[in-house]
Amino acid sequence: xxxxxxxxxxxxxxxxxxxxxxxxxxxxxxxxxxxxxxxxxxxxxxxxxxxxxxxxxxxxxxxxxxxxxxxxxxxxxxxxxxxxxxxxxxxxxxxxxxxxxxxxxxxxxxxxxxxxxxxxxxxxxxxxxxxxxxxxxxxxxxxxxxxxxxxxxxxxxxxxxxxxxxxxxxxxxxxxxxxxxxxxxxxxxxxxxxxxxxxxxxxxxxxxxxxxxxxxxxxxxxxxxxxxxxxxxxxxxxxxxxxxxxxx
Ligand code: ADP
Ligand code: MG
Numbered sequence: 680x681x682x683x684x685x686x687x688x689x690x691x692x693x694x695x696x697x698x699x700x701x702x703x704x705x706x707x708x709x710x711x712x713x714x715x716x717x718x719x720x721x722x723x724x725x726x727x728x729x730x731x732x733x734x735x736x737x738x739x740x741x742x743x744x745x746x747x748x749x750x751x752x753x754x755x756x757x758x759x760x761x762x763x764x765x766x767x768x769x770x771x772x773x774x775x776x777x778x779x780x781x782x783x784x785x786x787x788x789x790x791x792x793x794x795x796x797x798x799x800x801x802x803x804x805x806x807x808x809x810x811x812x813x814x815x816x817x818x819x820x821x822x823x824x825x826x827x828x829x830x831x832x833x834x835x836x837x838x839x840x841x842x843x844x845x846x847x848x849x850x851x852x853x854x855x856x857x858x859x860x861x862x863x864x865x866x867x868x869x870x871x872x873x874x875x876x877x878x879x880x881x882x883x884x885x886x887x888x889x890x891x892x893x894x895x896x897x898x899x900x901x902x903x904x905x906x907x908x909x910x911x912x913x914x915x916x917x918x919x920x921x922x923x924x925x926x927x
Contacts, residue, residue, distance in 0.1 A: 703765070704864060704896035705730040705753055710762035712748050712919075722748045724919040725762070732863075735890050735897040737907040740916035746900040747868055749916065753898060754866045755783040767863050784813065788857030788895070790867040790886075794849045796841040796856070802828055803837045806855045813860070827855040831885060847878035851885065858889060865890060865897040871906060883909065 705728075712723040722745045730736060738746050751757040752764050755771055758779075763772040769782050796805045807824035815823075828837055831851040841849050850870060857865060867886060871879030883906055890897040899906065907913045908927075915923035 702731065703729040704732040704734070704767060705898070706765040707749075707752070708763045708765065710749075710752060710759045710764060712745070712752060712757070713760040722919050723752070723759075726919070726921055727762075728914065728921065728924075730896060730898065732896055733894050734912060735887065735910050736899070736912040736914060737910040738898060738900045738914050738916060739902060739904070739907050742902070744916040745919040746916055750866050750868050750898065750900050753864070754787050754789050755779045756789075784809065785860065786863050788860065788862035788865045790850070790853055790857045790865070790870045792869040792872040794841070794846075794853045794873075796849060796852055798841055801838045801840060802833060802844070802852045802855075805841070805852055806859055809856060809859045823859060824855070827858055828852070830858075830889070831855045845878075846874050847882060850874060850878075850882050854882070854885060854889070858893065861893055861895075863895055865893075865895040867897070867899045869900055869902070871901065871903055879903065880905070 707726050707728040710723055710726045711721065714720045714722060726749065738749060740746050748757065752759055753766060755766070759772060763770050765771070766782060767786050769786075771779060771782065774782065797808070800808065803821065803824050806827055807820040810820045810823055825834075825837065828834055831854055833848060833851055833855070836844060836848060841852070844852065865886070870886065871882050874882060886897065886899070887909070889895070899910065901907055911927055913923070913925045914921055915925075
């Protein structure tokens with residue numbers, strides 16, 4: 680028998696009650712991002728934010744307010760100067776570059792304004808690329824990529840190159856690619872910003888539908904108020920700070 684008094688430790692529960700970090704899909708903990716230059720620019724200034732699992736939120740704000748910077752930090756494409764970002768339980772600031780790459784690969788689907796498709800790859804190959812990089816066998820990769828291209832209604836554009844597709848079609852390929860790993864987190868930076876209103880509306884409806892089906896947590900940066908108003912929650916940024924957090 681140990682002579683150490685046990686009473687002290689016994690009062691501490693074996694499992695600690697869940698923190699916000701454990702229950703939220705995404706949590707920003709006092710995140711600051713500063714860029715060094717002739718004049719240091721504080722692009723995000725002590726931002727804290729918790730996004731529960733399954734939520735679809737819009738981030739709005741004027742150009743230069745820090746929206747893309749925020750999204751890139753959540754997506755592990757960038758690191759905060761101070762503070763931490765917790766994504767699906769992983770504290771990104773504590774991870775090595777390799778670990779961060781793994782989190783990005785396994786948990787995050789990223790959709791960009793300019794699609795970022797590889798120009799020499801077909802739709803099928805672009806969508807399959809994240810799975811290929813994960814070491815999936817060719818047959819499985821192709822099957823999943825076909826399934827997703829059908830889901831975004833591009834079953835008839837499998838072998839087309841990006842340059843042979845319209846803007847809306849390219850974005851649908853990009854969405855299929857972002858979803859190829861069935862990511863728990865879906866991030867979109869102005870996904871409708873380069874599309875006409877009608878196509879933009881269709882892309883948004885598609886993201887919403889997929890978000891609903893896969894139960895992913897979705898964060899959409901937009902300056903389109905129609906897009907923002909259709910999300911359950913809107914965060915407004917101004918000069919690197921959250922100035923509004925609105926739930927509908
Ligand atoms: P938004 O997406 O809201 O338009 P960004 O997050 O792209 O804004 O940028 C916010 C501010 O940060 C801008 O003023 C921009 O010039 C600055 N910024 C972004 N990236 C860098 C960088 N790599 N170096 C210096 N300043 C940057
Ligand atoms: Mg931006």
